[in-house]
Amino acid sequence: MxxxxxxxxxxxxxxxxxxxxxxxxxxxxxxxxxxxxxxxxxxxxxxxxxxxxxxxxxxxxxxxxxxxxxxxxxxxxxxxxxxxxxxFLSDGSLAEPANTLDTSRKLLAVASAARAAHALHEAGIVHNDIKPANILLGGDGSAKLSDLGLSRVLAPGMTMTGMGSLGSVEFTDPTLLHGDPPSRASDIFSIGGTLHRVMTGRGLFGDLPNSDPVLVLRRVLSSKPEVSADLDQNIAAIIRDCIAEDRAERPTSAAEVADRLEALAA
The missing domain is CATH 3.30.200.20 (Phosphorylase Kinase; domain 1)
Incomplete structure (x- = not known):
């Protein structure tokens, strides 16, 4: 084209x-x-x-x-x-950065996405598709959240609770798969899943099949997200809080998550 x-x-x-x-x-x-x-x-x-x-x-x-x-x-x-x-941001995304990122840059990029999510939440909007590919990187060191999850608009009858793609599943709050509505808490789960992927290179549910939606859903629904034992304990603690099985036990806002990430980066 x-x-x-x-x-x-x-x-x-x-x-x-x-x-x-x-x-x-x-x-x-x-x-x-x-x-x-x-x-x-x-x-x-x-x-x-x-x-x-x-x-x-x-x-x-x-x-x-x-x-x-x-x-x-x-x-x-x-x-x-x-x-x-x-x-347009010139340095790719957290999924495919144009340059090697140190720990601080990764933490600040996810923190920026959390700040963006909080702004959306305060306006009554749930992003619904926070993941590394949707966190874009600027050449000036900035990071911004992109690509509002339009899947429920573009394909309202789709299964998998309106998720945008198979690749989004590992960042999707399992409560959504069980029928709960999107919320601040579901976006916060996605922030935790994104942080885990960015810091470890692995997903919370291990290696998921990349071509069979049924197998992917079966894996996610039959297992619990697992935080890598190799992670820094402070980063691991943030992820565990974000992905708590009970939504009520997660941070009350994405801004709180951003504060903790920025404190670690500093």
Whole structure:
């Protein structure tokens, strides 16, 4: 794909939930200083109803003011294909960083995602898809939470409680799989799962099958998340608190998690 609307694509940035990201030249009409933006083109043609609901979610996301959230610029539909553009961060994501990250940078990046989640929560929004691939890294050392979980909008009838992709399962609160609604607590579980993956390279549920949803769900539902014994005890304590089986025993806010991570990084 060479572009969409007046966005001229430079290269693909990889795939995400329900679509592909592209690096694009910033159209002159956008009041953005940066030369480039990131554009997500959502997979497949979407109905007008889906476009309206997706746009409503994006507007809500964009209305939340936080330096820890990726800025959203624009959304549209061309020939039935939905797309939106947002701030481009040059150093990849926590899943695929452009450079080697030390412990402090990892802790601060997850803390930034927790700050962003708290801002969303205070506005009544649950992100619903916090994971390393959705924490983007700037060349200036910043980190921002991206890609609002639109799966429940784009595919409202899907199973697996509206999760965006098979790769999101290890970061998903098991209580969601049992039918509980998304909440602050479920995003906090995802922050804990993200921290564990970033610090150890392993998931809370071990190595999950990468092609069979039934086997993945069976593994997650039949086992308990396990924190690596090799972790620093202070980091391990934060993860254990975030993933407590009883939601009421988890930190009361994502901001509390961010405070603890920033204290460790310092």
């Amino acid at each position: 060479d572009g969409i609307a007046d966005y001229e694509f430079v290269r693909s940035l990889g795939t995400g939930n329900h679509g592909e990201f592209f690096l694009a030249k910033t159209p002159q009409r956008l009041p953005v200083q940066s030369q480039f933006v990131a554009v997500k083109v959502l997979s497949g043609e979407k109905s007008e109803d889906v476009f309206r609901r997706a746009t409503r979610e994006l507007k809500a996301f964009a209305a939340v003011r936080s330096p820890h959230l990726v800025a959203l610029y624009d959304a549209g539909q061309q020939a039935g294909v939905v797309y939106y553009s947002m701030e």
